[in-house]
Amino acid sequence: MERIKFVIIEKSYLIRKGIASIINRIEHATVVKELENLDEINSVLLKYTPDFIVLNIGILNEIGTFRNTEIKADLEQSGIGIDSGNGANKERYPGLREIISTLDERDDIYNKLQNLIREKVDSRHKLSQQTELSEREKTILKHVAKGLTNKEIAEKLFLSAHTVITHRKNITNKLGIKTISGLTVYAILNNIISIGDLE
């Protein structure tokens, strides 16, 4: 199974490396990118499509004024805050999935991360059990096969790019096909698109 991907956004080198080494030690999990700040966040999200974003809660305020609203919606599902101060709680940061404090005990950190990862693995597993594509997914697949980017598909179907990415992940999990050319072949074989449409 494809591993659960993490992006870490944390200015402190020590904390960043510390969290990364913990995550990389957990089964099914891997850190795909470490960032010091939000500068490259948009391109990183598009490139790596992480399952979780670990970020210092200090950066949250910046996101508040951040133009990209998609990351905000995303964080409720995938955001893990790092509290390097004196202990925050989830209630104070309702926009996040989980909070880790640098004062947490070893076991606490592992448990929090492991629970999140396990949930993700389970839900993926469930998805891979169902193989029938929904109508929505077929529509998206059709556009993917035609060579449209996530952004173009989003505009066409009036969805957010994030939703398109989620659909694409689900399609890949259901079919076991990752590449665009592979998806195109599948779409033709199953009459979701005809060769003529590709010209």
Next chain:
Amino acid sequence: MNITPDMKMADVLFHNYTLLPVVSRFNIRLGFGDKTVSEVCRNSDVNIDFFLEITNSYVDEDYIPQKELNTFPVSLIVQYLKKTHQYYLEEKIPEIERNIQSVVNTEKTINDKFSLVENFFTEYKQELTNHINREETNVHPYVLEIEAAALRNEISKELYSKIRKYSINDFASEHDNVEEKLFDLKNIIIKYLPPCSSSGLCNSILIELFRLEKDLNAHANLEDKVLIPKVAAMEEKLLAHYKA
């Protein structure tokens, strides 16, 4: 079970026939009699440490390269990688291509569908070729240059800025994806294509795809676990030397 210098070469191959193409890459020919691995390597002028690293990691994906064995020069690794590239482009890929072609020619009822596979494979071949070309024209000369500098223990200003601009870790982060297409292709043939009437031909395409995939994985492992850390360590030493 790890392959060791005192094992008989013939036994090594009896246990792991998938090593056959690997052994050929070292220009080692069959007909070993009862000679041990170390004897065969000596006779064929092959660096035994390197041979053991390559064969062990090929047979066992979780094999961790032995630090103390890691003394062989980068040029050896590059030479081996080149041989592997040759094997892909000159043997494996054309072989699979021919088989796909025969299915398209013989299976009249499904040949329109199978020609999708043919196109897909042509695309894959192009990608693999580009990937290999990039390695041979950019990465290999670069790592050889790093090694030469590390041996002399001197670093020029040009090399310094080169490392700063494009280090081996940048190569590592760009280096993936050729496996994904191959995986999809197997999946499509096994799960989604209508069955061929000549199942033998389809099976041999699949078997070759599985073998190619295994070989590519071993190839990537050699780059990721041996070559890249080795070059990265040299880069680091050179950079430190430059600053000093």
